[in-house]
Amino acid sequence: MSTFEIKHLILSELRIIVSTFGVENPELKLDESKHRDLGDLSCAIAMSLSKKLRRPPFELANEIKRMINLDKKFCSKITVSNPGFLNFTISSDYIYNQLSVITNEGPNYGKKSTYLGQKAQVEFVSANPTGPLTVGHGRQAVLGDVIARILEWHGYEVEREYYYNDAGRQMKLLGESVKSRYLQIIGENVDLPEGGYEGEYIKEIAKGIINKKNKTYNRESSIDDFRKVAEKAIFLEIKNTLNKIQVHFNNYVNEQRFYNEGSIDEVIEKLKEKKFIYEKDGAIWLKTTKFGKIEDTVLVKSSGEPTYRLPDIAYHRNKLERGYDLIIDIFGADHNDTYPDILSALNAMGYDTKNIKVIIHQFVSLLRDGKKVKMSTRKATFVTLDELIKMVGVDVVRYFFIMRNRQSHLNFDIGLAEKESDENPVYYLQYAHARICNILKHAKDTGVLFSDSIDISVIVQDEEIDLIKGLMKWPEVMIAALESLEPQTIANYLQSIASDFHRFYSKHRVVTNNKVLTSSRLYLISAVKEILACGLQVLGISQPKKM
Numbered sequence: 001m002s003t004f005e006i007k008h009l010i011l012s013e014l015r016i017i018v019s020t021f022g023v024e025n026p027e028l029k030l031d032e033s034k035h036r037d038l039g040d041l042s043c044a045i046a047m048s049l050s051k052k053l054r055r056p057p058f059e060l061a062n063e064i065k066r067m068i069n070l071d072k073k074f075c076s077k078i079t080v081s082n083p084g085f086l087n088f089t090i091s092s093d094y095i096y097n098q099l100s101v102i103t104n105e106g107p108n109y110g111k112k113s114t115y116l117g118q119k120a121q122v123e124f125v126s127a128n129p130t131g132p133l134t135v136g137h138g139r140q141a142v143l144g145d146v147i148a149r150i151l152e153w154h155g156y157e158v159e160r161e162y163y164y165n166d167a168g169r170q171m172k173l174l175g176e177s178v179k180s181r182y183l184q185i186i187g188e189n190v191d192l193p194e195g196g197y198e199g200e201y202i203k204e205i206a207k208g209i210i211n212k213k214n215k216t217y218n219r220e221s222s223i224d225d226f227r228k229v230a231e232k233a234i235f236l237e238i239k240n241t242l243n244k245i246q247v248h249f250n251n252y253v254n255e256q257r258f259y260n261e262g263s264i265d266e267v268i269e270k271l272k273e274k275k276f277i278y279e280k281d282g283a284i285w286l287k288t289t290k291f292g293k294i295e296d297t298v299l300v301k302s303s304g305e306p307t308y309r310l311p312d313i314a315y316h317r318n319k320l321e322r323g324y325d326l327i328i329d330i331f332g333a334d335h336n337d338t339y340p341d342i343l344s345a346l347n348a349m350g351y352d353t354k355n356i357k358v359i360i361h362q363f364v365s366l367l368r369d370g371k372k373v374k375m376s377t378r379k380a381t382f383v384t385l386d387e388l389i390k391m392v393g394v395d396v397v398r399y400f401f402i403m404r405n406r407q408s409h410l411n412f413d414i415g416l417a418e419k420e421s422d423e424n425p426v427y428y429l430q431y432a433h434a435r436i437c438n439i440l441k442h443a444k445d446t447g448v449l450f451s452d453s454i455d456i457s458v459i460v461q462d463e464e465i466d467l468i469k470g471l472m473k474w475p476e477v478m479i480a481a482l483e484s485l486e487p488q489t490i491a492n493y494l495q496s497i498a499s500d501f502h503r504f505y506s507k508h509r510v511v512t513n514n515k516v517l518t519s520s521r522l523y524l525i526s527a528v529k530e531i532l533a534c535g536l537q538v539l540g541i542s543q544p545k546k547m
Contacts, residue, residue: 002098002110003090003469004476006074007041010088014045017067021053030088036462038081039089040469046084057084095465096456098472102527107534110475115155121319122148124330125242125249126163129234130174131199133241133385136332136364139410141385142401142540143361144330145247146487149538154482156326160248163315165255165308166231173197174234175227181206182217182226199382205233241386245394246540258314264306267314267349271299276348291344309338313345320351328485330359359485361406367413392417395541399426402487402539425495429536430544432498436529437545439510443522448511450519450526458517459524463504467524470500471531478538487539494535501528 007030018026027048030041046061053060061084068078070088077089102109124144127137148158165171177196181203184190192198209217209229217225242248258264268284271277276287282302286309289296300306319327331339343353366373366383373383389397396417403425404410422428443449459465477493480486510521533543 002475003472004110004479006090006094007476009074010041010043010070013068013070014043014064014086017064018045018049020067021049023049023052033087038085039077039079039087041088041090042081043086043088044084046080046086050084058082060084061086090469092465095468095472096459099456099459099468099524099527102471102474102530103523106530107537109530109534110478111153111155113155115151118156118325119159119323120148120151120156120326120328121159121161121322121324122151122328122330123161123163123319125247127238128165128168128170129231129238130170131197131234131382132201133238134382135366135385135388135412138245138385138388138397139361139364139401140330140332141242141245141247142398143359143406143487146398146402146490146539147328147330147359147485149540150478150481150485150487150490151326153478153538159250159324161251161253162249163253163255165311167256167259167311168308169305171227171231172223174230175223175225177202178205178209178230179217179221179223179226182209183219185210186218188219201234201237202230205230208233237386241384241389244386244389245397253315255311255315258311258318263314263318264310267310267317267345268300270349271345274348274350276345286341286345287348288341288344291340291347293340297341309341309345312338312342316342316346316356317349317351320346320353320356325355327356328359329356330361333360333362336360357485359406362409364401364410364412367411367415369415388412388414395430396424396426398540399429399491403491405488406486425491426541427547428502429494429498429532430542431547432501433529433532433536434544434547435505436501436525436532439525440522440529441545443511443518446511448515448518448522450522454519454523455516456520456523458514458520461504461508463500463507464521464524467497467500467504467528470497471527474531474534490535490538494532494539497528497532497535501525501532 010030011028014028015026018028026045028043028045030043033039033042046064047057049055050057050060058080061080065078065080065086070078073091074094075088076091079087079089081087122144124147125133125137125141127133133141144160148160151158173193173195174197176193177198180190180192180196185203185206209226268277271286276290277284277299278287279285283298284300286297286299297309298307299310316327329339339358343356343358346353366388385397391414392400400412400417401410416424417426420427422431459468473493477489481489508521510518510525512518512521536543
């Protein structure tokens with residue numbers, strides 16, 4: 001039973017007791033006690049009910065305390081403190097027992113079978129193949145991969161999917177840009193199209209076309225010929241970059257497919273049948289005002305060119321028809337106004353969208369010497385994800401992209417990322433894991449084993465107990481990460497465990513002249529290593545044995 005399960009046990013007991021006062025469905029919450037001498041957990045229910053029940057909170061808390069019937073093997077002491085807090089102390093024997101459970105269960109500690117057999121689909125990155133992945137794409141790549149790993153930890157069978165638009169204006173502009181560069185190289189006087197892609201990679205693609213044998217292109221060659229070559233070349237680079245940061249996809253789905261299959265026409269017919277679209281000024285409009293928007297939204301422009309919403313509706317219809325138990329879309333903040341239209345259209349067509357969760361993340365700014373670096377795919381002044389990986393390494397890139405709340409703008413500080421010191425949170429975490437590995441190896445090399453002489457009761461120092469209590473929170477952290485789909489939850493937890501370990505190590509020797517104490521402390525730090533390794537694995541970060 002982890003901390004999460006103990007909390008559930010206490011809250012269930014409190015819920016029953018409070019109901020005897022005539023209060024149904026009270027807001028019950030357990031927080032960590034701010035003072036060690038008051039116990040481990042505290043509850044303010046007496047204060048929140050005081051006014052309603054017209055009773056002093058301290059008096060009410062004492063009455064609730066007298067009614068509580070908890071097994072002392074879980075909760076050894078219950079006290080009341082001013083002005084009316086209920087305080088709960090977790091039994092020492094139970095804490096010691098959990099250390100054994102963690103060690104025995106290893107990477108399976110805290111796992112349940114709740115979601116076994118359920119299927120989830122996570123769509124992320126989904127960058128159009130118009131240029132190399134930027135650091136902005138990198139945040140979404142890592143965010144999506146870690147969310148998929150969180151789902152897998154909980155038992156989901158996860159499909160990672162990459163969707164890209166290959167039938168729109170940007171892809172045509174890509175073809176025009178490559179054609180212009182190609183013609184320039186062979187000596188023709190042409191300009192880049194307005195708003196064209198200016199990166200050096202466009203020139204490299206054009207040079208690659210020239211170097212191909214038996215291939216002849218000229219001014220008369222179609223834009224689509226150049227687009228296809230560029231798309232293939234860029235996608236190869238995108239996949240190579242994703243492989244470097246350990247992001248892999250089960251499926252790649254393209255927009256053109258839904259035109260070829262007739263899905264786009266089917267969506268229009270279905271929306272027309274449901275009277276959710278209409279024609280005005282030569283365009284086709286979506287009646288998004290029916291779902292609370294101030295204005296209706298253009299679905300097909302007067303030129304006949306569909307907006308991105310139309311193929312996106314067809315794509316999500318396809319997702320729903322594949323029968324997933326959970327569908328997660330991960331978008332940048334620029335999709336804030338568009339995804340509600342997609343869901344509204346699906347609802348209008350009769351589809352249930354309750355299993356679709358949309359995750360929005362904010363943008364990334366890359367800082368170099370305290371100054372922001374521009375990141376535009378069309379200009380030649382952007383930093384690629386590949387370049388960032390070369391600067392600071394895969395582990396640092398992955399961690400920095402998820403160490404802040406996804407709803408916060410991320411300033412990626414290259415100077416901090418390059419440091420190999422405790423200031424760098426990745427180094428701090430990995431060093432804790434490596435240090436434990438080194439201690440365990442040293443103990444083994446000197447003939448110190450902990451298998452036969454463990455007495456956990458000798459672990460009595462505050463720093464030791466804090467470590468075990470921290471480890472017990474791992475299942476609760478993973479549940480919170482699943483509910484919020486927020487990897488930062490795990491990153492923050494691992495930092496706290498690493499901090500607790502470094503604090504313990506700075507005050508206490510592990511290998512001592514006392515064989516029993518040494519064995520027990522080796523047992524303790526091996527459990528710390530296990531949880532650190534589990535957490536780093538979920539984040540997709542390596543667990544070095546030496547640094």
